[in-house]
Amino acid sequence: MKLFVNNLTQVDLSYFDAQRGLLGESWQTDVVLTGKLNDESMICDFSIVKKQIKKWLDEHIDHMLAIPVNHPNAHLTDMTQGRVSFQFDHDDGSRFRCDAPVQAICALPMENITPQTAASWVESQILDLLPAELEAVSIRFTPENIEGAQYQYSHGLKKHAGNCQRIAHGHRSTIKIYSDGQQDSELENQWAQRWHDIYLGTEDDLLGIIEEHGHHYHHFGYVSQQGFFELTINSQQVYMLNGDTTVESLSAHIAQTLAEENPGKHIEVHAFEGIGKGAISEKTFLKDVDA
Numbered sequence: 001m002k003l004f005v006n007n008l009t010q011v012d013l014s015y016f017d018a019q020r021g022l023l024g025e026s027w028q029t030d031v032v033l034t035g036k037l038n039d040e041s042m043i044c045d046f047s048i049v050k051k052q053i054k055k056w057l058d059e060h061i062d063h064m065l066a067i068p069v070n071h072p073n074a075h076l077t078d079m080t081q082g083r084v085s086f087q088f089d090h091d092d093g094s095r096f097r098c099d100a101p102v103q104a105i106c107a108l109p110m111e112n113i114t115p116q117t118a119a120s121w122v123e124s125q126i127l128d129l130l131p132a133e134l135e136a137v138s139i140r141f142t143p144e145n146i147e148g149a150q151y152q153y154s155h156g157l158k159k160h161a162g163n164c165q166r167i168a169h170g171h172r173s174t175i176k177i178y179s180d181g182q183q184d185s186e187l188e189n190q191w192a193q194r195w196h197d198i199y200l201g202t203e204d205d206l207l208g209i210i211e212e213h214g215h216h217y218h219h220f221g222y223v224s225q226q227g228f229f230e231l232t233i234n235s236q237q238v239y240m241l242n243g244d245t246t247v248e249s250l251s252a253h254i255a256q257t258l259a260e261e262n263p264g265k266h267i268e269v270h271a272f273e274g275i276g277k278g279a280i281s282e283k284t285f286l287k288d289v290d291a
Contacts, residue, residue, distance in 0.1 A: 003046060004032045009054045011141065012274045013106070014154040014170040015066035015113045016088060018073065020197050021096060021237055022065075024152040024170020026274035027115055027141035029057065034136040040241070041259075049130060053137075056126050063163035064106040066118065069110045094215040095235055101227040104166040115141035115142050144275045149188035151195035151290045155245040156231075157225040158205065167220065167229035168199075173278070176270035179262065187258060187267075199231075200245045209235065245284060247273035250282040259283035 011027045031053060033046070067086050069076050077085045084105050087097045098105070110117050119139040127137050154170035163169070177187040201220055207230075210217040221228070226262040227230045242247050244258035251271035260266045 001037055002152040004030070005046070005050060006030045008050060009057060009062075009170040010275050011057055011062045012169065012171050013061060013064050013066055013091050014168045015028075015118075015173040016068060016074075016086075016096065016108050018068070018071055018088070018090075018112065020105050022154050022168060022170075022199055022233060024154040024172055025143065027118075027143060027274050028174045029274060030142065032138040032140075034128075034138070035134045035135055038133060049134075053126060056129065057122070057152055058163075060125070061106050061118070061122070063066060063169040064104055064167055065166070065168040066108055066113055068110050068113050069107045070109055073174050076105075087112045093213050094099055095212075095217075095232070096234070097230075097232040098137040098168050099228075099230040100167060101229075103226065104163075104168070104229070107123070115134070115143060143172060144174070146172075148174060148176075148254075149159070149192035150174050151192045151198065153195055153198045154224070155200040155227060156205075157218075157244060157246060158222040158229070159244065159279050161225060163226075166227055171272075173255075173272035173274060175272060177258065178268040178270075182266075187262075191254060191258070195239060197237060200250070201234050201238050202245060203240060203242055206240070216267065245270055246279075248281075251279040252283075253282040255281040259285045263287045 008029045008031050014022055017023050031280055038140050046157045047227050068074055068211055071072050073089050077088045082102050085099045089095050089097060108121055119141045122139045123137055152172045154166035154168050157164040175188055175191060176250050177184050201218055205220045205222045207219045207221045218238045219232050219234050221230040241253060251269045254271055255267050255269040264287055268282045270280050
């Protein structure tokens with residue numbers, strides 16, 4: 001017998017891809033449990049098992065930076081006082097580096113991270129933690145099926161009390177933009193291109209811009225409740241903002257920017273943060289006059 005639950009939870013994280021670099025991602029999580037019926041004609045108490053699986057995902061992969069430690073260009077170094085350092089050296093001589101508290105890094109024993117390989121790793125980790133009567137557990141991570149414009153961004157919210165404070169976690173999101181009340185796919189696609197595989201940085205957290213061997217990097221760092229976070233990333237993958245990168249601020253920034261670029265148009269932005277949630281902002285600029 002098998003017991004299933006679709007969309008048990010949503011996992012928002014960033015992971016490192018050898019070709020594309022740092023990528024924000026959002027995965028719907030589906031679970032299938034296999035076992036024999038007990039005296040209550042049940043495989044298990046699913047309400048308990050669901051909580052156990054969600055708790056494990058929250059603690060071991062959600063809102064973390066997942067790294068492919070078996071890739072030959074990946075280097076993970078233990079630091080003092082519960083900290084780790086991850087560096088990836090690209091073939092073109094450029095590099096990526098993140099130093100963070102150990103709970104912010106998910107080290108996956110593989111060369112390349114995909115939803116399927118990550119799900120297989122989770123299965124191998126959690127079966128022994130679940131009730132003994134279960135014979136198998138199947139995890140499926142599924143990116144949202146987005147038909148229109150989408151972008152993948154990573155960021156950190158140092159003021160957040162929870163795990164959003166981690167400097168490299170992210171989301172894969174759709175965006176809806178309306179111009180004078182009509183959905184505008186051209187503006188949606190333009191913005192998706194601006195934020196293609198992007199890191200959203202803030203001026204307050206920028207420690208400096210580094211040049212090494214012809215490559216330019218943005219160097220970010222901040223202290224939050226979980227500790228000191230530091231990130232060095234290729235400048236071409238960075239989009240800078242003046243304020244915090246909450247979804248409320250992001251929707252307001254997009255609306256403000258597009259209204260300035262399209263004077264006389266009423267711009268309404270539905271900016272998503274992962275799957276099924278987000279913020280709405282509206283803005284209009286009259287020609288030569290802020291409305």
